[in-house]
Each structure stands twice: as structure tokens, then as C-alpha cells.
Amino acid sequence: MNRIEIRELTKDYGTTRVVDYLTFDVLPGRVTGFLGPNGAGKSTTMRLLLGLVRPTAGTATIAGRRFTDLQDPLRHVGALLDPQAPHGGRTARDHLLILAAANSVPDGRVDAVLEQSGIASAARRRIKTFSLGMRQRLGIAAALLGDPGVLLLDEPTNGLDPEGIIWIRDLMRGLAAEGRTVLVSSHLMSETASFADHLVVLGQGQLLVDTPTAEFIDAHSSRRVRLRTSDADRLRAALAGRGFRLVPAEDGRWTVDGIQAEAVGALAADEGVPLLELSDERSSLEQAYLGLTAGRAEFSAGAA
Amino acid sequence: MTAAAMPTTPVLRSEWIKIRSARSILGSLTAVFGATAGITALTAAAIGTAEEGAMGADPLLAAFYGINFGQIAAIAFGATALAGEFRNGALAVSLTAVPNRTRLYLSKVVVVAGLGFLVGQVTGLVTFVSGQAFMGEYALGLGDPGALRAVFGSGVYLMLMALLSAGLTALVRSGTLVMCLLIPFVLIVPFVVGQLVGGAGRFMPDRAGQAVMRMNAEGSLGPWTGLAVAALWSIVALAAGWFAMRRRDA
Numbered sequence: 001m002n003r004i005e006i007r008e009l010t011k012d013y014g015t016t017r018v019v020d021y022l023t024f025d026v027l028p029g030r031v032t033g034f035l036g037p038n039g040a041g042k043s044t045t046m047r048l049l050l051g052l053v054r055p056t057a058g059t060a061t062i063a064g065r066r067f068t069d070l071q072d073p074l075r076h077v078g079a080l081l082d083p084q085a086p087h088g089g090r091t092a093r094d095h096l097l098i099l100a101a102a103n104s105v106p107d108g109r110v111d112a113v114l115e116q117s118g119i120a121s122a123a124r125r126r127i128k129t130f131s132l133g134m135r136q137r138l139g140i141a142a143a144l145l146g147d148p149g150v151l152l153l154d155e156p157t158n159g160l161d162p163e164g165i166i167w168i169r170d171l172m173r174g175l176a177a178e179g180r181t182v183l184v185s186s187h188l189m190s191e192t193a194s195f196a197d198h199l200v201v202l203g204q205g206q207l208l209v210d211t212p213t214a215e216f217i218d219a220h221s222s223r224r225v226r227l228r229t230s231d232a233d234r235l236r237a238a239l240a241g242r243g244f245r246l247v248p249a250e251d252g253r254w255t256v257d258g259i260q261a262e263a264v265g266a267l268a269a270d271e272g273v274p275l276l277e278l279s280d281e282r283s284s285l286e287q288a289y290l291g292l293t294a295g296r297a298e299f300s301a302g303a304a
Numbered sequence: 305m306t307a308a309a310m311p312t313t314p315v316l317r318s319e320w321i322k323i324r325s326a327r328s329i330l331g332s333l334t335a336v337f338g339a340t341a342g343i344t345a346l347t348a349a350a351i352g353t354a355e356e357g358a359m360g361a362d363p364l365l366a367a368f369y370g371i372n373f374g375q376i377a378a379i380a381f382g383a384t385a386l387a388g389e390f391r392n393g394a395l396a397v398s399l400t401a402v403p404n405r406t407r408l409y410l411s412k413v414v415v416v417a418g419l420g421f422l423v424g425q426v427t428g429l430v431t432f433v434s435g436q437a438f439m440g441e442y443a444l445g446l447g448d449p450g451a452l453r454a455v456f457g458s459g460v461y462l463m464l465m466a467l468l469s470a471g472l473t474a475l476v477r478s479g480t481l482v483m484c485l486l487i488p489f490v491l492i493v494p495f496v497v498g499q500l501v502g503g504a505g506r507f508m509p510d511r512a513g514q515a516v517m518r519m520n521a522e523g524s525l526g527p528w529t530g531l532a533v534a535a536l537w538s539i540v541a542l543a544a545g546w547f548a549m550r551r552r553d554a
Contacts, residue, residue: 051403052396052554068403079400082393087326094325102318102401142397 033196340374387479457516474545
């Protein structure tokens with residue numbers, strides 16, 4: 001099984017503790033969102049996992065083994081770290097051939113992942129001519145090269161256009177559906193909550209949250225429904241009977257606090273009130289995240 | 305050193321593609337040949353027959369006149385071959401494919417040494433033969449005493465300069481810095497140190513290494529001892545680079 005196990009992992013840089021006694025698992029078959037403000041220790045944790053940085057204490061293993069002990073590691077673990085890393089003077093194809101050769105990955109995979117990442121037409125262009133979005137795609141192509149069971153993606157949506165973001169989201173969901181372990185870091189809660197099954201949140205190197213996304217949303221978003229109806233009066237009366245208030249919002253819509261769309265839908269159906277639009281609102285998710293990590297950001301506006 | 309640290313064919317192939325696919329590295333390797341053979345031939349054609357010793361006091365060393373320039377290309381080759389790893393976190397990407405740092409480093413060094421040796425040998429032979437073709441009555445042949453030794457030694461010397469630079473680049477993690485230090489070093493310091501401190505200059509890597517191309521040994525360093533001294537410098541630099549590579553976080 002491609003389970004990532006982080007145990008009491010700690011990293012100090014001088015007197016600064018960047019990763020602070022972390023313990024959590026990342027399981028196969030789902031996308032795990034790895035969240036935290038800048039400087040929370042996400043990238044360092046990933047680098048510790050890859051053996052790029054030596055831990056002060058603790059262990060990080062993949063399928064029970066340290067990354068540095070893996071034979072042909074690209075066949076087990078694909079990583080996207082820094083999209084600026086590839087040598088600008090090389091072509092995209094050569095960059096991937098170098099990685100493929102080192103792990104005896106057949107050259108055919110190079111063309112396959114270039115195709116999969118949507119940069120096949122730029123395969124023979126020098127990387128220095130690439131936009132940030134194309135570099136991200138090249139990094140993802142490199143991560144997919146060895147058809148690995150584990151993927152570590154550090155801020156993969158950085159620099160991607162909206163189409164690219166949808167592409168990477170679908171890609172990650174697909175990889176998880178195939179039973180792979182997908183760990184993806186981000187500092188954006190709402191974006192991550194839209195595709196991650198599970199959330200791990202760090203603040204100042206410490207584990208703050210390790211929970212399924214749905215549970216986090218239930219626990220941290222106040223319930224509110226937004227709707228449009230052609231018979232506001234009857235709906236208002238029906239809701240009032242159950243102790244809820246219909247509050248007018250902008251452009252003819254209404255909101256109801258403390259209830260979910262499911263309940264409003266059932267109620268409207270019982271009463272025969274036509275609903276033209278009905279949705280749960282989770283505007284407070286980002287707020288909950290900010291509250292959670294408040295004072296734990298390395299740099300925050302107004303902090304002394 | 306365990307078996308996990310030894311270079312393997314796939315990793316050597318990967319390192320070869322790294323060199324082959326970057327213009328800056330391949331360019332400096334080509335310049336080793338171009339500068340050494342080209343400048344020697346041009347100079348020989350221009351002034352070779354003017355008078356005896358026009359190209360240098362030692363006729364055999366003079367047959368490799370262009371190596372003064374070719375060694376700069378060799379330094380650039382060693383530096384650029386390693387420097388790519390230390391820009392923008394490229395090393396992290398390399399380590400995701402080859403996590404054992406010793407294996408990665410040794411493979412790189414083996415490929416730099418192999419290419420340096422091959423190009424060095426071809427350069428040495430072509431430089432000697434083409435340069436001497438313009439020397440008229442002063443020309444030396446491959447059969448002359450020390451000629452074959454000098455041809456072989458010049459190639460090894462170019463390889464050693466590339467390795468010295470490669471080791472130092474891994475140590476300081478900057479090709480630019482190494483070139484800024486080494487190039488003036490081989491161009492200027494030998495003259496200064498040679499004049500100031502009686503014999504110490506002879507043990508500098510370039511002066512010592514060039515003894516292998518001399519017809520008449522200069523002081524106590526014979527051709528092979530001189531080359532061995534140069535090799536020692538390169539080995540120390542490579543060891544320092546290896547130590548830095550193993551110790552530092554990527």
C-alpha cells in the first residue's frame with residue numbers, strides 16, 4: 001500500500017522550528033489537501049519526505065520505506081516541487097528524457113506524459129521560453145513520468161489559467177480514483193476544499209487539522225441557503241412556522257440562515273412553493289480557515 | 305561507500321543526456337578542442353617558422369601553445385556541467401530520480417571525466433600534428449622523444465582542469481564564482497607566484513600539470529610527477545565537492 005506515514009517529524013533551522021513534531025498519514029485512493037499559510041512548513045514537510053532535507057527528529061516513510069531507499073524512485077513517487085527548477089536551456093523533452101533515463105523509464109513514457117500534460121506541441125522548445133503555467137504542466141509531466149503510486153504536488157495550481165486549474169483538479173481526482181495517493185499543498189482553502197477528500201492543515205509547523213473535507217466543512221461553515229422563488233410570501237410563512245427567517249439578498253434572491261438546501265427543498269416541495277434556484281452557501285469556509293491559522297502565519301498584515 | 309552509491313548505467317546515461325542537451329556545457333566542451341587546436345595551428349602558421357623558439361622556450365610545450373586557452377574552456381566545461389544543479393532548485397529534481405547524492409555526484413564526475421579524457425586525447429593529437437605541420441624546419445614528429453607522452457598528457461591535463469573546476473563548483477555551488485576564481489588563477493597567478501615565492505608556483509595545478517608537455521623538466525618536477533601533482537589538486541577538489549554535496553540540504 002502506498003501509504004505515507006509521518007511520525008513525530010521535526011525540523012529546526014537554527015533556532016527556528018519549521019516543522020514541529022508532526023504525525024499524520026496520507027492514504028491512497030483519495031486526494032489529501034495540505035494547507036497552511038506561507039511558512040507553515042508544507043514545503044519543508046514535502047522536502048523531508050523526499051529526503052532533500054534531513055529531519056532534526058522523526059521519520060517520514062512511503063509504503064514503509066524512506067524515499068532515499070527506493071529503487072528507481074520515480075516509479076514509486078512523483079513530485080512537483082519548484083516549476084522554475086528545470087534548466088532553461090534544455091527542451092522540455094530532454095528534461096524528461098534525463099529523468100526517464102535515470103530510472104530506466106522507457107522513452108515512450110516521455111511522449112505520453114507530454115501529451116497528457118497538454119504540452120506535446122512545445123516538447124522541443126527550450127524551457128526558458130515557457131510561461132509559468134507551461135512550467136507547471138512540465139513539472140506535472142515529470143511527476144507522472146514513472147506512473148507512480150504516490151504523487152506529491154506542491155502548489156500545482158500556481159500560475160495555471162482557469163482551464164489549467166480545472167484540468168489539474170480532474171487529473172488529481174482521476175489519479176486518486178485509480179487508487180493512488182495524492183498529497184497536494186495549497187494556501188487556498190476554498191480551492192482545495194473543492195477537490196480534496198481529506199484536509200491536513202498546518203500552522204507554524206504544527207498539525208492543526210487532519211480530517212475529511214466534508215467534516216471540516218460541516219464543523220466550520222455556518223449553514224446558510226441562498227434561493228430564488230416566485231412565491232416568497234408562502235415560503236416565508238412556511239419557514240417562519242419552523243423558526244427560520246427569509247432574508248432578502250441582492251438581485252431578488254433570498255437567504256435563510258441555519259438550514260441546509262436539502263431541508264428547504266423538502267419544505268418547499270411539501271408546501272408546493274416553486275423554487276427557481278437553491279444552493280448551500282459556504283462563504284465562511286475561508287473565514288474558518290483564517291481563524292484557525294490566525295496568528296500562525298509567518299507574515300501577516302498588522303502583526304507586530 | 306556502498307553499492308547504492310556507485311554509478312549505474314541508467315544514471316550515467318541520464319548524466320550524459322544532461323550534458324548533451326545543454327548548449328552551454330556542450331559549447332564549452334567543443335571549445336576545449338577548438339581553442340587548443342585552433343589557436344596552436346593559427347599561431348604556428350603565423351610565427352612558427354620565424355625563428356627557433358618563437359612559440360616558447362620549450363619546443364614540446366610550445367607545440368601545445370593553444371592549451372593556455374583550451375584549459376579555460378576545460379574549466380568552463382567542468383563548471384557548467386555541475387553548475388546547472390545549483391540553480392533554481394534543479395538539484396532537488398535530480399534527487400527525486402537519484403536520491404543517493406554520492407551516486408548522483410560520482411556519475412556526474414565519471415561522465416565529465418570520460419568526456420574530458422576523450423575530447424582531451426583527440427585535442428592533444430590534433431593540436432600536435434596540425435600545429436607541427438606549420439613549423440617547417442623546426443617541426444617535431446610523434447616519434448621525437450617525449451612527443452607521445454606530451455600528446456597523451458595534454459589530454460589528461462585538460463580532463464584534470466575540468467575535474468578541478470567541477471569539484472570546486474560542487475563545493476561553492478556556483479559555476480560563475482568558480483570561473484571567476486580559476487580563470488584569473490591559471491592566467492595570472494602562476495606568473496606572480498612563480499616570481500615571488502621561489503618554487504611554490506611549480507606546484508600549482510596548471511604549472512605542475514603542464515610539466516607533462518615539457519621536453520626539458522623544469523626544476524624537480526618531472527613530467528609524470530607534475531601530472532600527478534595536478535591530479536592530486538583535482539582529487540582534493542572533487543573530494544571537497546563530494547563532502548559538500550552529501551552534507552548540505554538540497
